Amino acid sequence: MDIRLIGGPNLIELIENRYGKSRVRLVKVTRHNGHHDLYEWTVEVLLEGDFDSAHRVGDNSNLLPTDTMKNTVYSLARSSSATSIEKFAGELASFLLERNSQVSAVLVKVESVLWKRLTVDGQPHPDSFLRGSNERQVTRLRLERSRDCTINSGFEELVVMKTAKSGFEGYIKDSLTTLKETNDRLFGTAVSADWNYIEAVTCGTDIDFKALHHDVRETMLKAFADHESLSVQHTLFAMAEAALNGFDAIEEIHMVMPNKHCLLVDLSRFGQDNPNEIFVPTDEPHGTIEARLRRE
Numbered sequence: 001m002d003i004r005l006i007g008g009p010n011l012i013e014l015i016e017n018r019y020g021k022s023r024v025r026l027v028k029v030t031r032h033n034g035h036h037d038l039y040e041w042t043v044e045v046l047l048e049g050d051f052d053s054a055h056r057v058g059d060n061s062n063l064l065p066t067d068t069m070k071n072t073v074y075s076l077a078r079s080s081s082a083t084s085i086e087k088f089a090g091e092l093a094s095f096l097l098e099r100n101s102q103v104s105a106v107l108v109k110v111e112s113v114l115w116k117r118l119t120v121d122g123q124p125h126p127d128s129f130l131r132g133s134n135e136r137q138v139t140r141l142r143l144e145r146s147r148d149c150t151i152n153s154g155f156e157e158l159v160v161m162k163t164a165k166s167g168f169e170g171y172i173k174d175s176l177t178t179l180k181e182t183n184d185r186l187f188g189t190a191v192s193a194d195w196n197y198i199e200a201v202t203c204g205t206d207i208d209f210k211a212l213h214h215d216v217r218e219t220m221l222k223a224f225a226d227h228e229s230l231s232v233q234h235t236l237f238a239m240a241e242a243a244l245n246g247f248d249a250i251e252e253i254h255m256v257m258p259n260k261h262c263l264l265v266d267l268s269r270f271g272q273d274n275p276n277e278i279f280v281p282t283d284e285p286h287g288t289i290e291a292r293l294r295r296e
C-alpha cells in the first residue's frame with residue numbers, strides 16, 4: 001500500500017497546545033521576629049488559550065513571553081504570604097488568568113524539597129536547616145477561566161524499608177523462573193503518590209494543605225509499617241486504601257512503588273550461614289508496581 005498522500009494541502013487542526021516556563025527554582029526566606037522559615041520550590045507554569053495564530057502564521061501578539069512568566073513567579077513569591085505549595089500555585093494561576101484574556105487555563109506545578117529545622121542542643125534552631133532526603137512534595141493545579149479548579153498533590157521518592165512482615169510466594173512458575181519463594185525478605189521502595197482533592201477542598205479558602213499532606217503521608221507510612229505484606233502490590237493497595245478511608249478530602253490516589261531488590265549474599269562459600277542479615281542492595285533492574293485507586 002502506498003501511504004504517501006497525493007493531492008493538495010490539507011486543513012491542519014491544532015488539536016492541543018500549551019506553553020510556559022519549567023524548572024523555575026527559588027528559595028524563599030520568611031524573616032519572623034526570632035526565627036526564619038525556609039522554602040525551596042521548583043515551579044512550572046503553562047498556559048492554554050488562543051495561540052492558534054502564533055503557531056499558524058508566527059503572529060506573536062497573543063504570546064506572553066515565558067521569560068515574563070518566570071519573572072511573575074519571583075515577583076509573586078515576594079508578595080505572596082502563601083506557605084503551602086497549593087496556595088501559591090492557586091495565586092499564581094489566578095494572577096496570570098486575570099492579566100491575560102487570551103488564556104483559557106493555567107497549569108502550575110510546584111515541587112518543594114524538604115528543609116528541616118536543625119535541632120541544636122535539643123532545641124529547634126531559629127535559622128539553620130538540614131536538607132533531609134530527596135523526598136519532594138508536589139502539587140499540580142489547573143485553573144480554568146470558568147474558575148473550575150483541580151488540585152493533584154502528593155510526594156515523590158519517599159524512601160522506606162521493611163525488614164520484617166514481607167514475603168512473595170505463590171506466583172507463576174514457568175521454564176524461565178529462577179526466583180525463590182520467600183516469606184521473609186527485605187522490602188525497600190521509593191514511594192511516589194499523588195491524589196486528587198475533592199471540589200470542596202479545591203475551592204475552599206481556609207484549607208490547611210500542609211496539615212492535610214502531612215496527615216495523608218503519616219497514614220500511608222503507618223500502613224506500610226504495619227502491613228503483613230504478601231507482595232508490593234498488596235502493600236501499595238493497603239497504603240492507598242488507608243488514605244482513602246482516612247480522608248474524605250481525597251477521591252483518587254495514584255501510586256508508584258519500585259521494588260528496590262536486596263539480594264541475599266551466599267556466604268556458604270566462606271563456611272558461614274546468612275540468616276537474612278547480609279544483602280546486596282541493587283538499583284537496576286528494579287520492579288515497578290503502579291496503580292490508581294478510588295473510592296467506589
Ligand SMILES: O=c1[nH]c(=O)c2[nH]c(=O)[nH]c2[nH]1
Binds near residue numbers: 168179230232233287
Ligand atoms: O512484591 C513483588 N511483586 C512482584 O510482582 C514481583 N516480581 C518479582 O520478581 N518479585 C516481586 N515482588
